[in-house]
Amino acid sequence: MPRDTLNRDQIVKTATDLLDAEGLDGLNMRALGKRLGSAATAVYWHVGSKENLIALAGDQAWNEITLPDLATTDWRTAATQMATELHAMLTRHPWLVQAFGSFVVFGPGKARHDDRSLAVFEAAGFTEAQADQAAASVFTFVLGNALGPAAADSLAKRLSRDSGNAEELMRASMAKAHEIAAQYPRLRARLETASAEYAAAPAETFEFGLAALLDGLEARLAPSTSVRPGTSAAREES
Amino acid sequence: MPRDTLNRDQIVKTATDLLDAEGLDGLNMRALGKRLGSAATAVYWHVGSKENLIALAGDQAWNEITLPDLATTDWRTAATQMATELHAMLTRHPWLVQAFGSFVVFGPGKARHDDRSLAVFEAAGFTEAQADQAAASVFTFVLGNALGPAAADSLAKRLSRDSGNAEELMRASMAKAHEIAAQYPRLRARLETASAEYAAAPAETFEFGLAALLDGLEARLAPSTSVRPGTSAAREES
């Protein structure tokens, strides 16, 4: 019977919890060690470095995404579902978006997701090269959408960590933004109707843009070559 | 005659140079001080904090973007031009994309850009609310597109800073990615035709996705309400 010991999965899980709670800047090895009930440096034996730990946690997050079954779902629905799932996942883990900008996150989890994403667009009737571009377009659209909220989340967490009166600082920075925006007619118009720049129903904006993008992609299919569910896609691992 | 002294603009300019050359992680106050010919701490008197410095440099970058003249350009061309300019700017300053994920970058430069972006879609015939969503969609699409390259750039710079044999580490990490990708049929197919995941003409993918998105947006205009150049848009500051 091995002694009760740390293991990689447990570390990655705990790190994910900490990242969700405290953000990317909020994660430090000593805090992680404390939460794991061991010395900070013990973690290094299992994951090698902080960067690698984040890469592991990041890749794991992709496995939370439920992939659509192409045999029973038409491509448009499947694409929307995947984009929505990804969007939700990135909202749960805003730090992943930040990590994505700092180093390359690519592991089994993302590979699983990417492959299915390509499958969706190939099932739609795109050529390989087109499916590549279509999948990349939708992916980057969703990623870009998550960037703003990720920044806001990161900022909020940092403020509430550093100082007691996070609310006030937040309000001050918002006020300064309003002051600047008020100098431009269209931005000012937005300020008068809504309270904050991003406050205008971000979820609807996401759906709007996604639908528009998918429309545009659909139009790039050879005319009336639309493929019915189950017609061309082979079944694979789900 | 004031003594030859530091000033904010000069600091921001130098910081931008350093950021372009070394990336977001590569910027540190002592290196910046050295490049400015003064002590690291002198910078603090002018910009307050590193975060604020980056925010200043980040906002300044938006001013590099040439805005289209709506009186002489149809909205579709204008939108494409703005997106392309933004894309190019983010390629020149990959650190901005990272900064965008960490804290809110909003200043006069971005406000100037955002306002014109809204103008483009209002000129197209969108309602205010729709223009909001359309502008946000295009913006996030471009931003998302820049995220991958930004990560690659950041990683490359960090590797070449930390160790002599950056090439080898890069190759190793690439090889691991290939190994994972090879387990999925469609990813494997890509590996066999192209050399790397993102190597397949990223510029074309950007244009493809942008055109698709704009098509989708155009379809959301009330049918045949397209607006000719100069018809509805008032002239404003350029």
Added chain:
DNA sequence: GTTCCACTTGCACACAGTTCAAGTCGTTCC
């Protein structure tokens, strides 16, 4: 019971952001 090896620990180093008290040097006011 000895040896071994997977793991853990505390110490310590390096480096980065930032603060602070003490300068320095033009300018301004008498």
Added chain:
DNA sequence: GGAACGACTTGAACTGTGTGCAAGTGGAAC
């Protein structure tokens, strides 16, 4: 012309964080 002022600059030092290292520690295998 000199003294007080204030805009800047400086070097030392504090803090927090990632990480290497050498010395443990305890279960398992022979």
